[in-house]
Amino acid sequence: LIQIADLVTEMKEVKHPFKAGIKAQKGIEF
Incomplete structure (x- = not known):
């Protein structure tokens, strides 16, 4: 659970x- x-x-x-408002950064969201 932890x-x-x-x-x-x-x-x-x-x-x-x-x-x-920050756009998705490459490598984090993609």
Whole structure:
């Protein structure tokens, strides 16, 4: 369960800058 929570948190941090208006960076979203 901890591993899943860490994965969700990691994905959340990745999507956070995307919502801020930053375009998907090559290597992260692709």
